Amino acid sequence: MGLFSKDIETFEDLFLHQLQDVYYAENQITKALPKMIDKATDPALKAGFETHLRETEGQIERLEQVFSMIGEQAKGATCPAIEGIIKEANEVAGDIADKAVLDAALIASAQAVEHYEITRYGTLIAWAKQLGRSDCIDLLQATLDEEYATDDKLTSMATSKDNARAAAAEPA
Amino acid sequence: MGLFSKDIETFEDLFLHQLQDVYYAENQITKALPKMIDKATDPALKAGFETHLRETEGQIERLEQVFSMIGEQAKGATCPAIEGIIKEANEVAGDIADKAVLDAALIASAQAVEHYEITRYGTLIAWAKQLGRSDCIDLLQATLDEEYATDDKLTSMATSKDNARAAAAEPA
8 A cells, every 4th residue: 555645744745645646547547448448449549548558558667667766665545536537437438339429438538537647747747846856757757748649649539530420320 | 317327329418428427526626625725725725726616606607508508407417537536635635734735735636626627628529519519619618718727827836836835844
């Protein structure tokens, strides 16, 4: 288990807790993505999720490097936020029979995950700067850049053929 | 209760479910913000949360107008994502004694809430376009613009005096 929130006293503790939160979240995402790959019907979306799964594995390694830089062991702290986001993704996608509507729902769920990561890495970078841990920033920024790029790709998919297809679909 | 996820068959159903999800989320946010106002110690942060509470009430009214435009009654659908984000915010802020560290944690939590709203309104706008519901877009876009502005203000706070204060604070 990571740092309990009751143990947060200093700004360094807060940074460590956030790092553990994101580490837990990234690990949950690697478990959620294979299910999203299975469900996605559009080959481009499926391929996009596969790419993001490999990226997420690299992001976990970067977090492990940051833990090492600050002299801490890599540990996760349970993150109710990502659990809620993934639970909602599963609930919504769970029973959609229409393939195009299902793909649209999966894209929206993936964007909710991306935005959670964007906000948390943005926070970690701001805090690392203020703690004078510029050595950690490049690693965190590399991941943040990937998250923005993934979100942009998902936005392109959400506004293009997949959803036009879903909007044109006959009711089941 | 709003539309159950098992009732999602068409793209219109998906749009309605997402609208109900965001409506539930905004209402949960109006309950969470007064607690964040109470906890915040920096007067600028407290004032920022108060402004956002009033904005959120306006955003709920806009959602009610969108429900009306599509001929539906305004209803919420339980949103595990916002519940998780708020639960995490309460857990982290719950026991921090140092005022500056607490404010930094509150800013980060508020940004997680903003990013959830940003992704959901972005999705609703993309879907409204594809459903040919351009009448709904202006209302949704007005709220999305407010969410981005609030997130920008929070980023300014996260990278300025509050956190510098927290980073300089003595361990408790």
